[in-house]
Amino acid sequence: MIAFVLQRLAQAVVVMLAVALVAFSLFRYVGDPVINMVGQDTPEEERIRIREQLALDQPVVVQYFRFVQQIVSGNFGTSLRTGIPIGQLMAERLPATLELAIVAGIFALAVGLPMGVYTGLYPRSRLSNAFLTLSLLGVSLPTFLIGIMLILFFSVMLGLLPSFGRGDVVHLGPWSTGLLSASGLQSLIMPAITLGMFQLALIMRLVRAEMLEVLRTDYIKFARARGLTNRAVNFGHALKNTLIPVITIVGLQLGALIAFSIITESVFQWPGMGLLFLQAVQFADIPVMAIYLVLIGFLFVLINLIVDLLYYVVDPRLRVDVRAGRGG
Amino acid sequence: MTDRPNAPLLEVRSLRVEFETRRGPLVAIDDVSFSIAPGEVLGVVGESGAGKSLTGTAIIGLLEPPGRITAGEILLAGRRIDNLPYEAMRRIRGREVGAIFQDPLTSLNPLYRVSDQLIETIRTHLPMNEKEARARALQLLQEVGIPGAAERLDHYPHQFSGGMRQRVVIALALAAEPKLIIADEPTTALDVSIQAQIITLLKRLCREHGTAVMLITHDMGVIAETADRVAVMYAGRIAEIGPVRKVVQEPHHPYTVGLMGAIPNLGHDVAALTQIEGSMPRLNAIPPGCAFNPRCPKVFDRCRVDRPDPMPVGGSDVACWLYGEGR
Numbered sequence: 108m109i110a111f112v113l114q115r116l117a118q119a120v121v122v123m124l125a126v127a128l129v130a131f132s133l134f135r136y137v138g139d140p141v142i143n144m145v146g147q148d149t150p151e152e153e154r155i156r157i158r159e160q161l162a163l164d165q166p167v168v169v170q171y172f173r174f175v176q177q178i179v180s181g182n183f184g185t186s187l188r189t190g191i192p193i194g195q196l197m198a199e200r201l202p203a204t205l206e207l208a209i210v211a212g213i214f215a216l217a218v219g220l221p222m223g224v225y226t227g228l229y230p231r232s233r234l235s236n237a238f239l240t241l242s243l244l245g246v247s248l249p250t251f252l253i254g255i256m257l258i259l260f261f262s263v264m265l266g267l268l269p270s271f272g273r274g275d276v277v278h279l280g281p282w283s284t285g286l287l288s289a290s291g292l293q294s295l296i297m298p299a300i301t302l303g304m305f306q307l308a309l310i311m312r313l314v315r316a317e318m319l320e321v322l323r324t325d326y327i328k329f330a331r332a333r334g335l336t337n338r339a340v341n342f343g344h345a346l347k348n349t350l351i352p353v354i355t356i357v358g359l360q361l362g363a364l365i366a367f368s369i370i371t372e373s374v375f376q377w378p379g380m381g382l383l384f385l386q387a388v389q390f391a392d393i394p395v396m397a398i399y400l401v402l403i404g405f406l407f408v409l410i411n412l413i414v415d416l417l418y419y420v421v422d423p424r425l426r427v428d429v430r431a432g433r434g435g
Numbered sequence: 436m437t438d439r440p441n442a443p444l445l446e447v448r449s450l451r452v453e454f455e456t457r458r459g460p461l462v463a464i465d466d467v468s469f470s471i472a473p474g475e476v477l478g479v480v481g482e483s484g485a486g487k488s489l490t491g492t493a494i495i496g497l498l499e500p501p502g503r504i505t506a507g508e509i510l511l512a513g514r515r516i517d518n519l520p521y522e523a524m525r526r527i528r529g530r531e532v533g534a535i536f537q538d539p540l541t542s543l544n545p546l547y548r549v550s551d552q553l554i555e556t557i558r559t560h561l562p563m564n565e566k567e568a569r570a571r572a573l574q575l576l577q578e579v580g581i582p583g584a585a586e587r588l589d590h591y592p593h594q595f596s597g598g599m600r601q602r603v604v605i606a607l608a609l610a611a612e613p614k615l616i617i618a619d620e621p622t623t624a625l626d627v628s629i630q631a632q633i634i635t636l637l638k639r640l641c642r643e644h645g646t647a648v649m650l651i652t653h654d655m656g657v658i659a660e661t662a663d664r665v666a667v668m669y670a671g672r673i674a675e676i677g678p679v680r681k682v683v684q685e686p687h688h689p690y691t692v693g694l695m696g697a698i699p700n701l702g703h704d705v706a707a708l709t710q711i712e713g714s715m716p717r718l719n720a721i722p723p724g725c726a727f728n729p730r731c732p733k734v735f736d737r738c739r740v741d742r743p744d745p746m747p748v749g750g751s752d753v754a755c756w757l758y759g760e761g762r
């Protein structure tokens with residue numbers, strides 16, 4: 108178990124270093140930050156001073172390690188555009204994005220999993236066909252279109268739900284939550300549905316395919332031959348085996364939800380990290396872009412790590428393999 | 436018919452199984468009739484695709500669409516079971532008719548401990564609490580000869596070897612003391628060295644428990660040693676059925692004669708039954724008359740027109756015009 112965790116942690120560190128390298132290269136290849144910071148009539152000495160202050164005169168490798176070192180020590184630098192420390196900016200925006208992504212993920216899972224199980228168990232039923240058709244829409248409609256259509260219907264035509272923003276937030280220490288106020292919850296509904304729709308369809312189709320596959324296996328046939336109840340066979344034996352790939356995908360998709368929230372956040376003017384990133388891109392605010400990349404990478408790696416550990420809990424075969432040193 | 440002391444435990448009458456396809460129905464099992472007495476071992480042999488597994492699957496009521504029974508009936512201890520609702524049939528599966536399949540490596544759910552699977556099966560059918568069921572599970576594992584059963588009980592399937600897994604499968608099939616077990620090639624997937632052990636075990640357990648067995652296999656050696664009677668299937672029909680000694684020593688049906696010719700001497704294992712020229716027809720190309728006629732060395736005119744039904748010949752039932760009247 109410990110060896111397994113250490114191995115995965117080592118992999119995570121390597122991946123993070125690579126992500127940091129990509130983020131770092133933004134500084135080198137996307138314009139000259141000094142030019143963006145200073146006015147036209149800034150004297151050359153002043154420019155050199157800023158350059159030195161930002162360590163832009165050092166060798167690349169040194170700069171990279173300084174970059175990594177600063178991030179690790181929690182110093183994310185300051186936004187070129189606003190002059191606010193990036194750590195503070197992100198801390199303000201992170202709760203909005205995480206709440207949106209997690210609620211969207213729960214929505215996708217809570218609806219997609221039962222739909223997938225149903226369509227897997229009754230592939231020929233009319234309801235299954237309806238679900239499948241809907242899921243096709245879910246995977247093929249662009250996110251912004253779903254968002255705009257929801258706004259048109261529920262905000263403009265029916266006036267039921269707010270079309271933008273996060274509503275009232277409640278501050279719990281450093282965390283600002285929209286989950287504790289009525290307007291916050293109302294504001295969350297449409298963005299979460301918009302963001303979760305693709306994942307919902309994906310999860311449904313995945314669970315369905317896995318379910319159909321598992322139901323064909325010998326151990327399911329043998330479970331039926333032993334006279335186990337349908338419930339035990341379908342929801343015990345079959346569903347549990349279906350869950351292994353589903354956990355992987357759902358985990359990875361949670362990362363994707365956070366990353367792809369950019370579009371949803373811009374449609375609903377949701378004050379999260381995605382919106383922050385878009386603004387940063389407009390102003391070539393490279394430190395913010397770089398830290399955003401690193402942060403998203405970190406969340407991906409973290410989620411992956413958790414998924415691996417979950418695997419380990421669900422699948423007994425992994426446990427023994429690792430113990431016997433076969434790994435893999 | 437032959438005079439058997441016991442009323443049959445299983446009776447299959449004129450069973451017909453069809454697959455609905457876009458180009459019309461395919462008849463996979465056609466007019467198959469046989470019976471198994473309590474405690475009796477019926478061997479079933481035949482080439483691949485003859486319909487052996489399908490017959491077994493139809494008996495335990497697990498045919499999958501588009502396959503279905505379109506004619507005939509199946510009686511268990513005198514009670515018709517082929518037309519039962521799903522839930523009633525489910526109660527019979529495992530409790531009255533058990534099944535063992537070919538591949539022990541894939542018959543057990545990899546995510547559940549052996550104890551979970553045993554206890555679940557026991558408690559589905561028998562009124563026992565968790566503790567009693569666990570005690571019975573342990574006893575079953577000991578009975579099927581798993582060394583260190585007490586510790587092995589809570590292991591996962593992948594921690595067992597193939598032979599040991601098949602023993603677990605046998606324990607599972609016997610968990611609720613069914614009166615009949617359908618064993619579909621229970622040793623084919625195993626190492627040759629282990630096959631005999633598993634067959635011996637199965638035979639011993641069934642004798643001790645008075646369980647009847649429908650033993651599907653390609654191995655005539657196993658049939659000769661284990662079965663009381665044997666049914667030879669060809670292209671979805673029974674070609675010959677009778678006491679094992681009769682069928683092996685004086686086969687009547689030309690197909691059976693060919694099969695027996697493939698065995699150098701009894702007790703030797705013969706993996707495949709392909710000593711006869713040609714191959715079995717596909718379901719959509721079964722010739723009129725006797726299905727065996729394109730390959731039969733003794734074919735004559737009538738064989739190509741009329742289909743022979745099994746008729747009694749010297750203690751067996753043989754579906755061949757050589758033994759019909761008008762020859």
Ligand SMILES: Nc1ncnc2c1ncn2[C@@H]1O[C@H](COP(=O)(O)OP(=O)(O)OP(=O)(O)O)[C@@H](O)[C@H]1O
Nearest residue numbers: 454463481482483484485486487488489490502718
């Ligand atoms: N789903 C299906 N659709 C159409 N035909 C099928 C289907 N399942 C089985 N069959 C046909 O039914 C026939 C009998 O199959 P069965 O599995 O009973 O053969 P078998 O005698 O057990 O052969 P083997 O020795 O290979 O196990 C075969 O010709 C097979 O092609």
Ligand code: SF4
Nearest residue numbers: 725728731738755756
């Ligand atoms: S009926 Fe004719 S073709 Fe069929 S086995 Fe007998 S002799 Fe051969």
Ligand SMILES: [Mg+2]
Nearest residue numbers: 487488489619
């Ligand atoms: Mg078969």
